[in-house]
Amino acid sequence: MTMTTANEETTDDFKTRDVRLKPDTANGFETETTHARERIAVAAGAALLAAGLILVMFILPAEYGVDPLGTGARFGLVELGVTGQQVQALSEASGAAADKATTIASQDREFKEETVEFKIVPREGMEYKYRLDKGEALLYSWKATGRVSYEFHAEPDGAPRGYAETYEKGQGSETSGTLTAPFPGIHGWYWENPGDGEVTVTLKAAGFYNMSHEFRKDVPVKNKMFN
Numbered sequence: 001m002t003m004t005t006a007n008e009e010t011t012d013d014f015k016t017r018d019v020r021l022k023p024d025t026a027n028g029f030e031t032e033t034t035h036a037r038e039r040i041a042v043a044a045g046a047a048l049l050a051a052g053l054i055l056v057m058f059i060l061p062a063e064y065g066v067d068p069l070g071t072g073a074r075f076g077l078v079e080l081g082v083t084g085q086q087v088q089a090l091s092e093a094s095g096a097a098a099d100k101a102t103t104i105a106s107q108d109r110e111f112k113e114e115t116v117e118f119k120i121v122p123r124e125g126m127e128y129k130y131r132l133d134k135g136e137a138l139l140y141s142w143k144a145t146g147r148v149s150y151e152f153h154a155e156p157d158g159a160p161r162g163y164a165e166t167y168e169k170g171q172g173s174e175t176s177g178t179l180t181a182p183f184p185g186i187h188g189w190y191w192e193n194p195g196d197g198e199v200t201v202t203l204k205a206a207g208f209y210n211m212s213h214e215f216r217k218d219v220p221v222k223n224k225m226f227n
Contacts (some may be wrong), residue, residue, distance in 0.1 A: 001021065002107075006012065009060065010144070011129040015225040018074070020189075024203065029143075031033065033086075033146050041160075052204055054091065057066040059174060062095070065121065067139070072160050078193055090178040100167045104122065105135045105136070105137070105148065105180070107136070107208050109112075109208065109210075110206055111137075111206055111208050112206065112207065112209055112210075113204075113206035113207075113209070114204075114205055114226075114227040115202065115203070115204045115205075116202075116203050116205075117200055117201070117202050117203075117215075118203070119199070119200050119201070120148070120192070120193040120198065120199045120200075120201060121193065121198055122193055122194075122195055122196050122197060122198065123192075123193065124192070124193060124217065125149075125190060125191060125192030125193065125211075125217075126190070126191060126214065126215060126216045126217075127182045127188060127189065127190045127191075127214070127215040127216075128188050128189055128203065128213070128214050129155075129186040129187060129188030129189075129212065129213050129215075130187055130188055130195075130205065130207065130209035130211070130212050131185075131186050131187075131209055131210060131211040131212070131213075132180055132181035132184070132185070132187050132208065133181065133184045134182065134183050134184050134185075134209075135181060136178075136180070136181050136207065136208040136209070137178060137179065137181060137207050137208060137212055138178050138179045138181070138187065138204045138205060138206075138207035138209065139177075139178050139205065139207060140176065140177060140178075140179070140203065140204065140205045140206075140207075140210075141174075141175075141176035141177075141203075141205075142147075142174060142175060142176075142189070142202060142203040143173065143201070143202050144172075144173045144174065144191070144199050144200065144201045144202075145173075145199050145200045146173065146193070146195050146197065146199040146202075147171060147172065147194070147200055148171070148172070148173065148191045148192060148193055148201065149169075149170075149171050149191070149192040149194055150169065150171070150172070150175070150189055150190065150191050150192070151166060151168070151169040151190045152165055152166070152167045152169070152179075152188070152189050153166045153187075153189075153190070154163060154167065154181070154183070154186065154187040154188075154223075155185050155186050156158075156184070157182075157184045157185045159181070159185070167179065186213060188213075189203075194212075195207055208227050209226060210220045210225070211223060211224065211225055211226065212224045212226070
């Protein structure tokens with residue numbers, strides 16, 4: 001006769017307990033997995049909603065000037081978007097013009113020429129620009145009595161305030177070249193004297209300009225007409 005103590009279990013008892021516990025354990029795992037999936041779905045939905053709101057409230061007004069909710073106007077983003085589009089349009093127009101080489105550009109008036117001198121005191125700067133229409137040419141040569149920082153650039157007509165397109169910049173005491181205006185506007189130079197002594201810049205220019213502008217800090221703009 002086989003005896004079984006209180007601390008012993010038969011093989012059948014183990015099988016019975018195993019069969020009884022498995023369904024409960026599986027249900028627990030399935031419930032936990034379902035809850036985790038729900039949490040992930042909620043988090044993903046919230047992230048998408050936040051991204052959509054940011055797009056509509058801030059990115060569209062700032063990048064494209066589109067303001068469906070009116071938040072761009074309240075935060076001043078619409079104006080930023082419009083300015084960005086204007087700058088992009090000007091850059092594209094300039095690039096397209098640069099790709100087209102014109103052999104002859106007829107003009108209905110004679111070209112102008114002048115030689116002018118500008119004195120620049122230490123650590124100050126000035127600008128001198130000519131008004132040119134698209135396609136009009138400018139030949140130039142300038143020389144300074146000392147080393148200066150310079151930038152040859154233009155301000156297109158209709159551009160946002162403060163916008164300028166740079167043609168050339170550097171440091172030196174002279175440079176020469178030609179320019180065919182890629183767009184209508186004022187085209188010319190900014191010179192700055194980084195030294196301790198006064199510098200004189202002499203500019204020789206010829207072209208189809210009809211007006212020039214001299215800009216200095218705290219001084220009214222000097223305009224010159226060429227008839």
